Amino acid sequence: MKPTIYDIAKKAGVSAATVSNVINERGRVGDKTRKKVLAIMDELQYRPNTAASVLKGKAAFTIGFFVPDMLNPVYMEYVKHAEERAQERGFSIMMCSTENDPVKERLQADVLRQKNVDGFIITSKFQNEELLREIEREQYPSVCIAHERPDFQFDSVSGNDWEAGIMAADYLFSLGHTNIAMIAEKDSVSSYGRIEGFKERFRKKEMKQPLIRYAEASIDQAKAMALNLLKQDDRPTAVFGGNDVLAVGIMQAARTLGLSIPEDISVIGLDDTFLCQIVSPQLTAIAMPVKKISYRAVDLLIEQIEKGGTLKSTDLFPPVVIERDSARKL
């Protein structure tokens, strides 16, 4: 059997409480006693049983991470960095894909709470608002990542979507483009800001509004949309993909039509996932600081867990243009 504090205690000739004290560095324990206990713990390869301490009300050191959408690698990048940071801080990540399905979200949220995860990281496409309200009401430690929820009291950490939209427009303007289209993601909270920022810039310049088409975050859907767009008489000279997956779809559509990038058409993406470096030509993109966002989200969540209570802080990281080879000066 796996050793318990009692085994350690007996062998060290002390009580379980003392062992517990040395483990948690609490109370006053004599130096000799501590060393002895430590030595025996080591000898017996003792590992405290988290279930027991959780039952007593201590943290589980585990964070539930909802992944909405496996089609878009950006979520995996969020998870990956979150896990990295969580590990540094002594936490584990339970990954839960919900596939934009409110029923799955409910199911998994229930499971995670049963398993006593200390808090949630909620990604941008979370659907089940009723559940969100419930989590808010329970004051379950939670942070929204990659999007804001102004209607809720959650802390949020995200890239500035609105600004990203603006930057996309400005960047394309600076290259001399005026006939520009955008393919945006459907049903995503963060997509909205990206679109609005983008349009805003056209309004400000009193230019005719850009053509906007909607697609799910899949290469094929974006490709289909883009194919349609690029066959028009008055073909845009530049297309902005609301996220990298969409941009890759656009690139494939261009290629299918025999259009070369960036000679015949410029394409830019948004997020700056590793997709950008894999396609050819490499994709110019508005980069969201995914790693920073993940790290900050984990840190904020842990703060909530340790201190209790939300701060209703809204961290907004600025995006930045990463120039590569998919867009050119007109």
Next chain:
Amino acid sequence: MKPTIYDIAKKAGVSAATVSNVINERGRVGDKTRKKVLAIMDELQYRPNTAASVLKGKAAFTIGFFVPDMLNPVYMEYVKHAEERAQERGFSIMMCSTENDPVKERLQADVLRQKNVDGFIITSKFQNEELLREIEREQYPSVCIAHERPDFQFDSVSGNDWEAGIMAADYLFSLGHTNIAMIAEKDSVSSYGRIEGFKERFRKKEMKQPLIRYAEASIDQAKAMALNLLKQDDRPTAVFGGNDVLAVGIMQAARTLGLSIPEDISVIGLDDTFLCQIVSPQLTAIAMPVKKISYRAVDLLIEQIEKGGTLKSTDLFPPVVIERDSARKL
């Protein structure tokens, strides 16, 4: 406070034991009683506390998944499918990246055991053999995924690496190539089989052995290696990437040298991750049935958890050639 079985019991006018019995569908409970209890559980939104039942010795319904290497998307695909299957079977996944670091492996394995995960899924690049021995000794439910460990008693589920190597060679031969090189992954158990299968075919045909170079699974390293390879006088007409990441590196090297694919040089990959569909031209690859492997691994692990004991089964799924546009007939 969150309701406990006692709250349910009190409200239903029964004992906690009875509530437990209806939750677990155990023992004999009167039909009326059960319905009443169920109704109250629903009303109070009762969710059993996993920590308590784990403490009593029941399963945690959680699987620890070691991710060795975030650079290669194939591992994320394994995780993704494993999580999908686990969810179907009522399990959660705790994701743990170890970055090929034996120290991290040890740390995380300890953490996961403390947290009472029911078993491990171990990926191909796991380094810490001493730890593996320990896990084996403890008979901790575990399955090796995407590689075999003949020296250990673990169940394993993988694609047939050796056959994949053979298929790569045969496929390239069938296209008329004879001057072929391979860039293989360093320090990976599965890489070995791929290389040996590949070489075997040359031996059988009594051809001169292919040039083999080694690189970490990073695009840049593969690119550097490939650059070197493709500058030689007697440049190969085809290069086989030991995995998709490597193949993408090779493609980039070719492009850098102004070589067009597949006209000047054919490239094929192995694994068939989504990278293959994103690059252009799309990458012909030997596909490993990643999803099947993940599903089977989860199922096997759950079987171990439920039944106890390893079966020492070695599942080997056959690879298959997926023809796309990166290789041509000579």
Next chain:
DNA sequence: TTGAAAGCGCTAACAC
């Protein structure tokens, strides 16, 4: 068919 009671491994208040 149901209930009483002990105990899983750990923590924390309190007593010594």
Next chain:
DNA sequence: GTGTTAGCGCTTTCAA
């Protein structure tokens, strides 16, 4: 400084 004790929420044997 160290030990005693009660109890976290649940399961399970045994008795009723």
